[in-house]
Amino acid sequence: MVKTIIFDYDGTIHNTLGIYEPAFREAYQWLVEQNVVEEQKIETAQIAGWLGLNSKEMWDAFLPELDQRYKDQASAIVGDSMVRQIGKHRAVWYPGAEEMLTVLKNRGYHLVILSNCKVAYRKAHWEEFRMERWFEQFYDCESYGFCPKTEIVQEVIRDYPGPYLVIGDRRQDLECARSCKSPFIGCLYGYGEKGELDGADYFVKSVEEITGII
Template sequence: MQDYIILDYDGTLHDTMHIYKKAFLEAYAWLVQEGRAKEREFADAQISCWLGYNSRVMWDAFMPELEESFKLQASSMIGESMVRQIADGRAVLYPGAREAMDGLREQGFRLIFLSNCKEAYMKAHRACFGLDTYFDAFYCCETYQFIPKSEIIPKIIKDNPGRYLAAGDRATDYEAASQNQIPFIGCTYGFGTTEELICAQRLANDVSDLPKCAEKLLHLSI
């Protein structure tokens, strides 16, 4: 039976704040300019807390009173800024991410990309980092009208029958795996809190821990 591991991307392989902070602040400044938000300062933690959510959930939680047209425009601005920054070489994988993906593949895992991102963002990263070298399949929430990851995973399993593990840095990643009875590795080095990952079957404190955690978790699940 083929072994697969579903990997979240932002906060699991990609150190997203290198490009997200600038994009977020640009979009918020535009909302201030348009009279739709008040000027304020943001700590990094107040920005990074939104990483891992799809754009619709993020804006509905961050500024629920904002008109839908402005949410959509601000979301587009963030996405476009991040894609530009990727093209400019500003995006950064966590040190050791490539080696971790190589290690997983050497253990016999096929890698599945699953992110709450948009298609243009995913495509930009595939080109920038040569992700097709590592991943056997790519899935993002925009392709499925921004439904939760928990509802995308059954489609992944249908497309790629086998035995599964999953890894990610947010509660949404754990919940998606748990709802599909998939053992989960919580990535504590990402953008989630310790509390979000407390129920994970294994914890990776560095991206380099992923192959070791996956090997141990797979043996337990057999």
């Protein structure tokens, strides 16, 4: 019987694009002004495709030849912008997320988050949504040197009892589940591309469907 549920955050609980897209566009405009990239039209779908990657993976995938100093500064602009938007209450969870978490908490599961995010982002969300009402811990990848989730999940295993269940919307979440030999629920409403979650044990098309599977 599952004892600990490991949630991804962005694209699983948090509908991230609303604060990520303007933050990314702000950072890209700064790069244009520094004359290190060309102005170009970047579609929302492309931006959404980066959600779930950590910041290093995202910038290496998007602009592999860009000098690391500019990648770091652009990443900082994105992070700072999102934290400001969270402070202005612009971050939103998927409909039904709070109710779903309350049901699982009341069933006695240990609930934790494992996210490819930064420390400031984690802290801002924890405070904004009073996440201690449901979650015992929020693991962010920056605290672990931006290691992949397949490595950070070993910390979860040391801290919380198994068996485990992993829930997320991207390939990294599926790989995380496989690395700790746990079942995986793939969230089709998130930011993964078609076929990315092939091999999941279960699929859900909305947050509300999660409690019916567990």
